[in-house]
Amino acid sequence: MISASDDRRILAGHLALFVALYAGYGALSPFLPLFLDRRGLSAQEIVWLLAMATLVRMIAGPLAGRIADGRGRVRPILAGAAALAGLAAIAHLAVSGFAALLVVGLAYAMLTAPLAPFSDALALSASENGRRFAYGWVRGAGSAAFILATSLVGWLVAGFGIGAAIFVGGGLFAVAGLAAWVLPNGTVPSAENPTQRRGVSVVLANRRFRRVVLAASLVMGAHALHDAFAVILWSRNGISAGIAGLLWSEAVAAEILVFLVAGPWILARLEPGRAIALAAGAGALRWGIAAESVTLPALVAIQCLHGLTFALLHLACLKEIARCVPPDLTATALTLYGPLGLGLSSAVFTLASGPLFASFGASGFWVMSAASLAAVPLAMGLARNDPSHSDAGVHR
Numbered sequence: 001m002i003s004a005s006d007d008r009r010i011l012a013g014h015l016a017l018f019v020a021l022y023a024g025y026g027a028l029s030p031f032l033p034l035f036l037d038r039r040g041l042s043a044q045e046i047v048w049l050l051a052m053a054t055l056v057r058m059i060a061g062p063l064a065g066r067i068a069d070g071r072g073r074v075r076p077i078l079a080g081a082a083a084l085a086g087l088a089a090i091a092h093l094a095v096s097g098f099a100a101l102l103v104v105g106l107a108y109a110m111l112t113a114p115l116a117p118f119s120d121a122l123a124l125s126a127s128e129n130g131r132r133f134a135y136g137w138v139r140g141a142g143s144a145a146f147i148l149a150t151s152l153v154g155w156l157v158a159g160f161g162i163g164a165a166i167f168v169g170g171g172l173f174a175v176a177g178l179a180a181w182v183l184p185n186g187t188v189p190s191a192e193n194p195t196q197r198r199g200v201s202v203v204l205a206n207r208r209f210r211r212v213v214l215a216a217s218l219v220m221g222a223h224a225l226h227d228a229f230a231v232i233l234w235s236r237n238g239i240s241a242g243i244a245g246l247l248w249s250e251a252v253a254a255e256i257l258v259f260l261v262a263g264p265w266i267l268a269r270l271e272p273g274r275a276i277a278l279a280a281g282a283g284a285l286r287w288g289i290a291a292e293s294v295t296l297p298a299l300v301a302i303q304c305l306h307g308l309t310f311a312l313l314h315l316a317c318l319k320e321i322a323r324c325v326p327p328d329l330t331a332t333a334l335t336l337y338g339p340l341g342l343g344l345s346s347a348v349f350t351l352a353s354g355p356l357f358a359s360f361g362a363s364g365f366w367v368m369s370a371a372s373l374a375a376v377p378l379a380m381g382l383a384r385n386d387p388s389h390s391d392a393g394v395h396r
Contacts, residue, residue, distance in 0.1 A: 007133055013183045014123050014138045020176035021082065021119055022142035026149035028089055028169025035092065035162045036101060045098045052102070053109035054347060061339030064114035065332040066199040074331050075183055078118040083177030085111035089170030093163055115176070117334035122183065124322050124330065136315055140259030143311075147252050199332040208324040211378050212276070213337055216317045217345035218375040219280050219309060222287060222368035224349035229357045230290075237294040247303050254307030262307065263315040272323070273382030275316035280379055282308035283372030291365035309372070320382060 036046045064081070068074045088108040095104055120135075127135045149172070156164040203209055231244045239247075267275055286305040289298055317337065325333040349371075356364035 010126050010184050011133045011137070013179070014119075014126060014133075015141050017119055017176060017179040017183065018123070018138040018142035019145040020172050020179050021115055023145040023149035024086075024089075024169050024172030024176055026146035027153040027165055027172055030150055031153065031157060031162060031165035031169075032092075035166055038162050039096050039101060041098055041101065049098070049102055049105050051347075053105050054343060056106050056109040057113040057339045058343050060110040061113035061117060061335035061343075062200060062332065065117060065335030068114070068118065068331045069199050069329050072328075074118050074121055075180055078115065078122070079177045079181035081111050081114055081118075081177075082173050082180055085115065086170040086172070086174035086177065089166055089173060092166050112173075113339050114331070114335060115173075117338045118331055119180070120318060120334050120338075121330045122180075124318060125327070128322070134264045135318065136259040136263045136311075139314070140256045140311075143252060143256050143259060147249070199329050200336065203325060203329055203333045203336055206324060208382060209321065209333060209337075211382055212317050212320050212324075213341040215276050215280065215375040215378040215382075216313060216337070217341055218371045218378075219276075219283050219313050220342050221345035221349035222283050222371040223309070224346060225353040225356060225364055225368050226287070226290065228350060228353050233294060233357075233362055234299070239294070239296065239299075243296070247299055250300065251303040251306035254304045255311045258307035258311035259315070263312050266312060267315060267319060271383050272316040272320035273379050273384075275312055276320070276382065277376050277379035279308050279313035279316065280372050280375035282312075284369045284376075287365040287369035287372060291363050291369065294362060 033046055033050070036049065037043075041049070064077065068077045085108060088104060088111055091104045092101065092108070095101055120139075123135050123138050127133045149168075153165050153168055156168065231241075234244050234247070235241070266278070270278065282305045286302045286309055289302045293299075318334075321333050321337060322330070349368075352367075353364070356367055
């Protein structure tokens with residue numbers, strides 16, 4: 001039996017990990033392209049570097065997940081990768097020129113690939129065993145830390161230069177590594193039979209897992225047009241940069257609210273498949289309105305839906321993955337779901353968004369609405385087949 005003090009200790013450990021990790025992302029990610037620009041890279045070189053980093057993450061994430069699951073070493077590998085990612089981040093300050101920055105950038109991409117999925121795997125395992133610990137609490141704290149770090153580092157950059165973002169981000173990744181290393185002991189089971197050692201193939205053969213990834217890829221990918229061109233569209237329609245910033249902050253606030261409160265409440269009442277369908281329906285509504293109106297009241301209303309289209313989707317997908325994938329393959333599944341599945345979807349939808357916006361402007365959001373709507377029947381298919389009625393990991 002886990003005591004209340006054990007629950008608090010476990011929760012505090014995971015909060016420290018998620019806050020440090022997402023603060024590190026918030027400190028570094030928004031400012032890395034500017035740093036590369038200040039180092040003299042051309043726009044084309046920056047695009048190539050970032051694109052190749054994405055490719056490396058898509059390969060390194062599942063590979064790291066399989067190694068961690070096969071050896072039952074999720075926490076130590078997470079701690080080591082986070083600490084080394086911090087060093088790789090700071091190494092950006094010591095080099096210049098495209099070739100050197102590419103080497104450092106790819107090392108940084110490889111080391112950061114498993115950080116979020118492994119943190120999720122540990123938090124999911126701990127929350128299943130603790131009585132007063134919900135995964136959404138620590139993930140919501142991470143989102144809040146990301147925004148706070150981005151804001152504070154913006155001030156530091158203004159006062160001390162762009163290098164401050166790299167240094168602070170690298171330091172926070174190192175802190176995340178320490179937080180992972182000292183986490184209270186939890187269990188992410190290791191492989192116990194030869195079949196489960198074929199981690200990637202077993203997970204990919206799982207029909208329910210493939211359905212989750214496809215549904216999530218459609219809903220998350222549909223954010224691409226908004227992420228790339230919303231501020232440009234708003235600016236063309238008379239919305240100032242200050243108001244645009246507030247609209248983005250509103251979306252993040254809705255995300256945090258769902259992670260902390262609304263999401264766990266919804267998932268206590270809906271099966272994960274139905275919750276994914278709800279997120280997909282919210283996406284179809286959100287992008288449909290975005291296609292037809294750029295008035296401020298409409299934008300304020302639809303930014304609130306980000307809590308459903310992102311946070312609820314994430315919570316529901318992770319809950320469904322935990323139900324349908326063998327526990328000893330959690331890290332493998334989450335790296336396939338995140339860096340590979342959602343990463344590939346984001347890249348494809350982002351590439352499509354440029355021609356869409358150039359040709360149709362705001363009306364291009366109808367394509368994103370249709371993509372979200374296409375995820376609804378996939379999600380409802382999950383809801384019609386409860387995995388508790390069959391052996392987990394054998395859903396063909």
